[in-house]
Amino acid sequence: xEFSIKSGTPETQRTATVVVGVFEPRNLTSAAAAIDKAxxxxxxxxxxxxxxxxKVGTSLLLHGVPGVAAERxxxxxxxxxxxxxxxxxxxxxxxxxxxxxxxGGSDATIMLTELAVSKRNAMWRVRQAVMVAADTVYRxxxxxxxxxxxxxxxxNVAFVVAAGEVTGAKSALAEGHAIAAGQHLMKDLAxxxxxxxxxSYLADQAKVLAREHKxxxxxxxxxxxxxxxxxxxxxxxxxxxxxxKLVVLKYNGGTKGAKPIVLVGKGVTFxxxxxxxxxxxxxxxxxxxxxxxxxxxxxxxxxxxxxLPLNIVGITPITENMPGGKAIKPGDxxxxxxxxxxxxxxxxxxxxxxxxxxxTYAERFxxxxxxxxxxxxxxxxxxxxxxxxxxxxxxxxxxxxxxASGQESGDRAWQLPLWDDYQEQLKSNFADMANIGGRMxxxxxxxxxxxxxxxxxxxAHLDVAGTAWRGGDKKGSTGRPVPLLxxxxxxxxxxxxxxxxxTRKK
Ligand code: BES
Ligand code: MN
Ligand code: ZN
Numbered sequence: 001x002e003f004s005i006k007s008g009t010p011e012t013q014r015t016a017t018v019v020v021g022v023f024e025p026r027n028l029t030s031a032a033a034a035i036d037k038a039x040x041x042x043x044x045x046x047x048x049x050x051x052x053x054x055k056v057g058t059s060l061l062l063h064g065v066p067g068v069a070a071e072r073x074x075x076x077x078x079x080x081x082x083x084x085x086x087x088x089x090x091x092x093x094x095x096x097x098x099x100x101x102x103x104g105g106s107d108a109t110i111m112l113t114e115l116a117v118s119k120r121n122a123m124w125r126v127r128q129a130v131m132v133a134a135d136t137v138y139r140x141x142x143x144x145x146x147x148x149x150x151x152x153x154x155x156n157v158a159f160v161v162a163a164g165e166v167t168g169a170k171s172a173l174a175e176g177h178a179i180a181a182g183q184h185l186m187k188d189l190a191x192x193x194x195x196x197x198x199x200s201y202l203a204d205q206a207k208v209l210a211r212e213h214k215x216x217x218x219x220x221x222x223x224x225x226x227x228x229x230x231x232x233x234x235x236x237x238x239x240x241x242x243x244x245k246l247v248v249l250k251y252n253g254g255t256k257g258a259k260p261i262v263l264v265g266k267g268v269t270f271x272x273x274x275x276x277x278x279x280x281x282x283x284x285x286x287x288x289x290x291x292x293x294x295x296x297x298x299x300x301x302x303x304x305x306x307x308l309p310l311n312i313v314g315i316t317p318i319t320e321n322m323p324g325g326k327a328i329k330p331g332d333x334x335x336x337x338x339x340x341x342x343x344x345x346x347x348x349x350x351x352x353x354x355x356x357x358x359x360t361y362a363e364r365f366x367x368x369x370x371x372x373x374x375x376x377x378x379x380x381x382x383x384x385x386x387x388x389x390x391x392x393x394x395x396x397x398x399x400x401x402x403x404a405s406g407q408e409s410g411d412r413a414w415q416l417p418l419w420d421d422y423q424e425q426l427k428s429n430f431a432d433m434a435n436i437g438g439r440m441x442x443x444x445x446x447x448x449x450x451x452x453x454x455x456x457x458x459x460a461h462l463d464v465a466g467t468a469w470r471g472g473d474k475k476g477s478t479g480r481p482v483p484l485l486x487x488x489x490x491x492x493x494x495x496x497x498x499x500x501x502x503t504r505k506k
Contacts, residue, residue, distance in 0.1 A: 001137060003130055005169045006158045011038035011068045015109040018070035019096045023081040024054035031111035038067035056091050059099045074099055086410055089117045093129045097136040100154055107156040114160050122165035123172035129159050130176025140191040175306060179486045182302030183479030189294040190477035194270035194287040199318040202267060203245040209297055213304035216250030230357040232336040236350045237319040239274055239327025244319035251300050251312040259368035260311035264358050266351045266374035267293030267318030274347030275323050288477060291468035292373040293318055299485040308493040313365050317354040333431045338453055343431035351376045352449045353435060359453040369398050369458040379442030381466040388414040389467045389481055392447040393460030402460055402488055409483035422448050
């Protein structure tokens with residue numbers, strides 16, 4: 001699907017379908033009013049007949065509207081004008097795209113992006129529109145013997161903005177496209193079943209990504225990990241027949257020597273729980289336990305496409321968590337790369353075991369800050385559901401940046417307290433710490449565990465167990481938190497750029 005930016009009046013758009021909005025109860029947007037005027041009251045008549053009432057999620061397709069250049073006019077319900085915010089805007093775009101795609105239209109001109117959304121500018125509207133549109137038409141059919149052909153009927157989508165907004169909208173279009181591409185990559189990797197998506201497969205995909213975007217890539221294998229003393233990562237991997245990999249991706253868009261932002265992503269390609277075996281229902285979904293790693297790949301792809309003036313390092317420890325004959329057993333004590341010892345009381349708390357070594361490894365990059373991303377705890381799904389991911393960290397400014405990026409991108413996060421009081425729950429009689437902290441505050445104690453390995457830099461942790469995946473009949477990867485992370489990087493990039501510009505002017 002190709003996107004473009006246009007401006008102009010709706011009745012003159014030469015397109016198969018022009019999409020205009022209707023507020024509840026039957027209030028025409030200015031684009032709809034313009035069409036109504038050109039069509040000598042045709043829309044008002046249709047609205048009076050009661051076929052559409054402007055409610056969110058409704059739409060109505062009209063053929064051969066007189067006085068209009070487009071072949072069809074699609075009316076989309078926007079809800080009450082006073083409630084028209086982020087969510088209603090996104091829903092309207094999704095409905096528009098889905099409806100046009102359903103009727104098999106190959107091109108459409110969407111007037112909804114010129115509507116005012118409270119506190120949002122045209123760049124935000126266009127970025128969001130592109131992301132929502134790409135998400136709406138996304139299908140995963142790699143493993144179907146008969147592909148849907150064509151994947152999406154819709155080929156060209158133009159978003160309309162006011163004439164003065166065209167320049168900004170065009171750069172927002174490119175940004176939205178990059179974020180959508182990063183999300184697409186993440187979704188493809190997380191949706192791919194674990195018999196295909198092994199640690200070796202992900203390492204190969206990292207190489208492909210590196211080639212495409214001229215990134216540096218290092219793949220550490222078991223022997224490298226042994227040399228480095230990554231024993232907690234190796235401990236998780238030892239129950240599996242698939243060899244573990246630690247992928248390091250480097251994007252150098254910033255000034256030489258500028259400290260990198262390091263992203264660390266959990267890459268468990270399948271989490272059976274190990275000897276602390278998970279129950280059978282929904283265990284299939286544990287193929288998405290590599291979503292942290294996939295989000296790092298996707299975010300770096302988006303950053304590279306946008307050519308952000310930053311240095312970024314992605315570190316992704318990747319393994320299966322299996323109950324093999326060599327698997328770790330509850331009670332085993334292992335020495336992590338940091339030298340701290342861990343009593344593994346539950347082999348299903350494996351994410352923190354692979355992350356702690358990756359977080360220690362991150363030190364060697366002299367990071368500006370480190371953000372880790374992990375489908376870490378079921379407790380986070382209980383606490384926040386699928387609406388927000390959990391965020392915790394050791395630096396309030398960094399945490400606040402991530403919270404703001406979540407709000408801005410529509411990929412929201414919510415902070416949980418990472419107070420020292422919770423550290424007590426990790427006490428062990430036999431090692432420096434246990435890998436679990438009991439039934440209470442499971443998301444926080446998981447982060448407390450990671451906090452013991454991140455004392456040397458500014459760090460934040462995103463628990464995306466509830467947001468990276470959708471259950472039910474729309475089962476599949478959401479591509480989150482690629483939008484949040486990319487917005488965070490874009491913010492950092494605009495800060496990195498600003499002083500350089502100022503000095504040049506002098
Ligand atoms: N990958 C899971 C967390 C998870 C659960 C993600 C549900 C998505 C949906 C993680 O490895 C895990 O098993 N965590 C345990 C920790 C517990 C043993 C302390 C959990 O949440 O049950
Ligand atoms: Mn687990
Ligand atoms: Zn897991």
